[in-house]
Amino acid sequence: MRRAVALAGLVAALTGAPSGPAAAAVVAFSAEEKHAIARHGPWPPPWKRDAGNRHSGRAAAIAFGRTLFFDARLSRDGTHACASCHRPELAWADGQARSTGRALLDRNAPSIANSRFERWFGRDGGADSLWSHALRPLTDAREMAMTPALLAGRVREHADLLRAYRRVFGAPGDDDEALMVNLGKAIAAFQETIVTARTPFDAFRDALLRGDRAAMARYPEAAQRGLKLFVGRGNCSVCHFGPTFSNGEFADVGIPYFVAPGRVDPGRHAGIRHVVDSPFNLLGKYNDDRTRANATPTRHLLLEHRHWGEFKVPGLRNVGRTAPYMHAGSLTTLEQVVRHYSELNEDRLHADGERILRPLRLDTGEAADLVAFLESLSAPPARGARP
Ligand code: HEC
Ligand code: HEC
The missing domain is CATH 1.10.760.10 (Cytochrome c-like domain)
Known part of the structure; x- marks a missing residue:
């Protein structure tokens, strides 16, 4: 076919027949x-809400999540927001071979666009939901280096954050871990809206x-x-x-x-271990899908040698x-x-x-x-x- 097309072009050139866009x-x-x-x-694809995140698709959660995504107060020393490595003007990636947080990371930052269509999150699939994935950069010592207590502190001490938090989730109780999970769910609700x-x-x-x-x-x-x-x-x-x-x-x-x-x-090998060991996986108490139907893939995860060096x-x-x-x-x-x-x-x-x-x-x-x-x-x- 390719040759036929090239020949047609040649014939056109030789005979002076018109070519150009019409051809x-x-x-x-x-x-x-x-x-x-x-x-x-x-x-x-059609919109489908995330059954594991009760705030999925809620306008107030999306708006709060957008603010949080761009807010460096979510990092220990105020130097990094999610958007530092997922920059909207770079198609939500960062253009670097490997990202730099507080230290050089091992991996390249993928775009977060279309992430709501994923089943596993991160290049090793180290999380089984978009909201629990957000907790990794928040708490990783090389990235935003926070703890549940530090995050809860930031929300309580900044009037604007506290106001926005209350509007979406009600008054923050004294459970810092639950508060952190809520932040993850708001950020996920925002990320779900980013579709190419x-x-x-x-x-x-x-x-x-x-x-x-x-x-x-x-x-x-x-x-x-x-x-x-x-x-x-x-x-x-x-x-x-x-x-x-x-x-x-x-x-x-x-x-x-x-x-x-x-x-x-180790790629996927470490990712599977991470999902299985995480208190925030879909088998845990923070999954909002009471049927647990969304946890079936997690329940069936099996660690095998072949997973070494596999990536998503x-x-x-x-x-x-x-x-x-x-x-x-x-x-x-x-x-x-x-x-x-x-x-x-x-x-x-x-x-x-x-x-x-x-x-x-x-x-x-x-x-x-x-x-x-x-x-x-x-x-x-x-x-x-x-x-
Ligand atoms: C210091 C840079 C950095 C920061 C800050 C950062 N990320 Fe990432 N992000 C990365 C890198 C690197 C990866 C790939 C990690 C991996 O595969 O383990 C990644 C992966 C992801 C993914 C997985 C996408 C996919 O296709 O699987 C999502 C979603 C994501 N980040 C969201 C966030 C959110 C939300 C925050 C803020 C809470 C955040 N990131 C903060 C660098 C960063
Ligand atoms: C066996 C499955 C498989 C096949 C077949 C395959 N790919 Fe891939 N592709 C992958 C995986 C896995 C990665 C990521 C590897 C990594 O992160 O180290 C990837 C990465 C890529 C990337 C880089 C994307 C990015 O954002 O980093 C491109 C582009 C790509 N493949 C194109 C192709 C093309 C073109 C073909 C056919 C010639 C192809 N792939 C065949 C699995 C596959």
Whole structure:
């Protein structure tokens, strides 16, 4: 098909026939490919509240959560807010390979956009809810370094925080831990509202499904060819699946996980232990879903050796705006990511690693097509993100 299109161009050039935008081509997709493409939408998915967070979707909680997200008083020495590392103008990431809090962290800060569609939170899935995940940066000594008592103190001693807290949760009792959990739930309610906008890919997908060739032709041809690779020979959509381009699972794609000489990042292995050991997991008393239906995945967690060095499959929406890439920001550009999959060193994968992955050996044109497709997953910057 690609050759046919190139030939058509050549013929047009030789015969002086008109080319240009009107001649923009549509790549042929098989029924199977169309089916695979359809599953990457529709976007945005319908709103669904988080049953584990009784404040999910409540306007007052969302407003308080937004304030808290940008408030450095939530850190021990007043130097860090959540937004220090999840900056709205950087698509809610921080642009650094590894984030710096009070010390250099081991990992790259992912965007928090679309996080409400996740099942596990953090690159190791170390939390099973968005609200309990917020407690990690709040209390991690290298990040905001707070304790429940310090957080409760901040809320009580600042009139504006106390007023806002009362409006959402009522008077703070003397249970500091419960107060901290409430802050996490307000912050989560805010984060749930951050969803990436529709992209050129979404317009193409919808046009493909309704057979609107004129609308399809507005999507760059290189992106169309890249999409074909993505759902086909590249096998990418096995893991980067569904509307967010993530199946929500964990995998080893051969990215080295040494943090420093002699020290590795255990990835999912540590994440599972963290979820299971946490008093704030969905099996605990702070889960607002009285049916506990939302705790089933947590109940079934099983720690296995293969989890060493596995990391969460990141969603790819807005990926063109969240460089650098991978769990420790080791790849700087999308070209490098594509080269990684193209040249994949199979010796780096676990012996029991992903059979799905094989070096793709893409030629230069194919690599550029795949990059063009990945870039088409970015939305224009969200409006109204700032408080
Ligand atoms: C010092 C930088 C820093 C600060 C401050 C920080 N984060 Fe993060 N955030 C990170 C890093 C790094 C990761 C990846 C951590 C991991 O995988 O363990 C992350 C991961 C996340 C994720 C997981 C996203 C996903 O796709 O799984 C969410 C949600 C999040 N942070 C929200 C917050 C909130 C809420 C706060 C404030 C209470 C906060 N962060 C403060 C650096 C930071
Ligand atoms: C076996 C599952 C799997 C397959 C197949 C796969 N990926 Fe990934 N992908 C991952 C995981 C896991 C990561 C994160 C690795 C890490 O954090 O170290 C990732 C990371 C990425 C990233 C970086 C995202 C970010 O925000 O850091 C991009 C881009 C990407 N993959 C594109 C692709 C493309 C293109 C293909 C097909 C050629 C592909 N992936 C195939 C699992 C997979």
